[in-house]
Amino acid sequence: xxxxxxxxxxxxxxxxxxxxxxxxxxxxxxxxxxxxxxxxxxxxxxxxxxxxxxxxxxxxxxxxxxxxxxxxxxxxxxxxxxxxxxxxxxxxxxxxxxxxxxxxxxxxxxx
Amino acid sequence: xxxxxxxxxxxxxxxxxxxxxxxxxxxxxxxxxxxxxxxxxxxxxxxxxxxxxxxxxxxxxxxxxxxxxxxxxxxxxxxxxxxxxxxxxxxxxxxxxxxxxxxxxxxxxxxx
Numbered sequence: 320x321x322x323x324x325x326x327x328x329x330x331x332x333x334x335x336x337x338x339x340x341x342x343x344x345x346x347x348x349x350x351x352x353x354x355x356x357x358x359x360x361x362x363x364x365x366x367x368x369x370x371x372x373x374x375x376x377x378x379x380x381x382x383x384x385x386x387x388x389x390x391x392x393x394x395x396x397x398x399x400x401x402x403x404x405x406x407x408x409x410x411x412x413x414x415x416x417x418x419x420x421x422x423x424x425x426x427x428x429x430x
Numbered sequence: 431x432x433x434x435x436x437x438x439x440x441x442x443x444x445x446x447x448x449x450x451x452x453x454x455x456x457x458x459x460x461x462x463x464x465x466x467x468x469x470x471x472x473x474x475x476x477x478x479x480x481x482x483x484x485x486x487x488x489x490x491x492x493x494x495x496x497x498x499x500x501x502x503x504x505x506x507x508x509x510x511x512x513x514x515x516x517x518x519x520x521x522x523x524x525x526x527x528x529x530x531x532x533x534x535x536x537x538x539x540x541x542x
Contacts, residue, residue, distance in 0.1 A: 359534065361518070369528065
């Protein structure tokens with residue numbers, strides 16, 4: 320079975336902190352994604368990566384950056400956390416042109 | 431216009447009935463289409479995918495794709511209370527990368 324693992328299930332951070340969300344997949348997938356999910360807004364793509372060190376902006380990249388130094392790991396960085404970044408963050412991976420597999424999600428609260 | 435649109439619901443059906451979930455998309459060049467189920471507090475899990483026009487059946491689930499009309503639907507036969515969840519439609523618009531665009535989801539409630 321495909322496994323996508325996110326480093327934390329729940330996180331509480333203070334405004335202005337630098338926050339790292341980590342995601343690891345074990346299926347050698349080329350593509351990895353970071354989404355955030357908010358009530359009424361669905362899943363919105365923040366960034367995605369189609370290869371090591373390659374990244375593309377999604378629909379809502381402002382306030383976020385990403386890093387993919389190894390194929391299996393994709394990190395989402397909140398440079399200076401703000402309360403409007405309180406959300407559920409979902410990482411996913413997929414091989415080329417097929418379905419995405421999701422991690423368990425990280426519920427981030429910024430206070 | 432949103433790229434992938436779904437009725438947010440809730441869609442309420444009695445146990446044993448057929449639930450019909452619909453999704454429209456704006457990019458006519460879209461290549462592949464996915465239905466995910468998401469229980470409250472959990473992450474999305476894939477139910478079905480469909481690439482070609484027509485119907486695709488898997489157990490109680492049938493996915494239908496009509497590229498000319500730019501819609502994809504999911505039918506759930508013999509609905510069970512355990513089917514109560516949010517159903518997300520996702521579209522791969524094609525091109526060089528495998529970006530997936532999601533609708534906002536339809537909440538399905540199956541009444542015992």
